[in-house]
Amino acid sequence: METGASPAQTQAVIAEVERCGFTPHPIIGAHLSVVAVVGKHPGQLKEHFESFDGVAKVQLIDQPYKLVAKAQREPSSFDCGGALVGGPTITVAAGPCAVENEEQILACAEVVKRSGATMLRGGAFKPRSSPYSFQGMGVEGLQLLAEARRRTGLAIVSEVMDPRNVEVCAEYCDMLQIGARNMQNFALLFEVGKCDRPVFLKRGLAATIDEFLNAAEYIASQGNDKIVLCERGIRTFETATRNTLDINAVPVLKRLTHLPVAIDPSHAVGDRDLVPPITWAAVAAGADMLMLEIHPNPSKAVSDGAQSLDFPAFEKLMAGLDQVPRYAY
Ligand code: PEP
Ligand code: MN
Numbered sequence: 001m002e003t004g005a006s007p008a009q010t011q012a013v014i015a016e017v018e019r020c021g022f023t024p025h026p027i028i029g030a031h032l033s034v035v036a037v038v039g040k041h042p043g044q045l046k047e048h049f050e051s052f053d054g055v056a057k058v059q060l061i062d063q064p065y066k067l068v069a070k071a072q073r074e075p076s077s078f079d080c081g082g083a084l085v086g087g088p089t090i091t092v093a094a095g096p097c098a099v100e101n102e103e104q105i106l107a108c109a110e111v112v113k114r115s116g117a118t119m120l121r122g123g124a125f126k127p128r129s130s131p132y133s134f135q136g137m138g139v140e141g142l143q144l145l146a147e148a149r150r151r152t153g154l155a156i157v158s159e160v161m162d163p164r165n166v167e168v169c170a171e172y173c174d175m176l177q178i179g180a181r182n183m184q185n186f187a188l189l190f191e192v193g194k195c196d197r198p199v200f201l202k203r204g205l206a207a208t209i210d211e212f213l214n215a216a217e218y219i220a221s222q223g224n225d226k227i228v229l230c231e232r233g234i235r236t237f238e239t240a241t242r243n244t245l246d247i248n249a250v251p252v253l254k255r256l257t258h259l260p261v262a263i264d265p266s267h268a269v270g271d272r273d274l275v276p277p278i279t280w281a282a283v284a285a286g287a288d289m290l291m292l293e294i295h296p297n298p299s300k301a302v303s304d305g306a307q308s309l310d311f312p313a314f315e316k317l318m319a320g321l322d323q324v325p326r327y328a329y
Helices: 007-019 046-052 102-115 139-152 163-174 188-193 209-220 249-256 263-269 272-283 309-324
Strands: 023-028 033-038 078-080 084-086 091-095 120-121 155-159 175-178 201-203 227-231 261-263 289-293
Touching: 007 033, 033 201, 084 091, 091 102, 091 163, 091 309, 102 120, 102 139, 102 309, 139 155, 139 163, 155 163, 163 175, 163 188, 175 188, 188 209, 201 209, 209 227, 209 249, 209 263, 227 289, 227 309, 249 261, 261 272, 263 272, 272 289, 272 309
Parallel strands: 091 120, 091 289, 120 155, 155 175, 175 201, 201 227, 227 261, 261 289
Antiparallel strands: 023 033, 078 084
16 A cells, blocks of 8 residues: 555455455555455456555565565564564573473573563473473473563463464463474464464474475464564584574575564574574674573573573673674665
């Protein structure tokens, strides 16, 4: 729509989209409103809609992912349990790999809050490489996260692994994480797409950017376009680090999508000493959000201890972050 198009003009376009048999996805921005439409284009529709009052232009999107494509849209930002994602400042989610007990998660929440970060992470359902490893505390873990939110006001993000658990995770969490191993679990993507919680989608271990964006489109196609795309390192020939951070993903995604982009330095490097410089690189590249693993006693952590920062290292990292210039898109 043109800047300054009236709500009635936008409404008329929405009504006509419906009359033509399509489902409209209106995106009402502060400066720019877009009526996105997905479906087979029978021709002539472009000219038809261009003749409507208030329509600036009708743009056909060639990419297979339509709703998450940048097209002419402003970058997305949204509230997530009081934490702003995609805003002018970087959003930080930090916490343990797994919720282990009340004392551990409350101690993490306290230091996360004190550091100025706005979100607490913690896995309650854990995707472990071995079926014999600790699988997470489940709903009890979610309840501990909710208690941490009650005490600190931090927003909660936690992973959901099974479509049957989306409802209970949405009940306790402000944001639902889809782990790297589930990036193409299409049944799960559809299910989180139907709920109203923002989704933190992690890039698959061997997924291309194109596959990553199509996975996000699965979620958006169900009506939920509050999605953060998280680069967390991919598998390459390199074995010196757990994964290889594809820092290119930040500017590439910024070019292709309006969705906020996150970096998870912890899983990318797998080694706590390497986390601070890679965190700085993520900020400099213009990431919208960071996800960091911390633990009160990393050597005793049940999972991912080697990459978890202890509290002093985390507080030092957070205190230094505003020294890093952030690339603006
Ligand atoms: C996690 O965040 O703890 C996790 C399992 O991440 P990923 O899915 O990126 O491996
Ligand atoms: Mn982890």
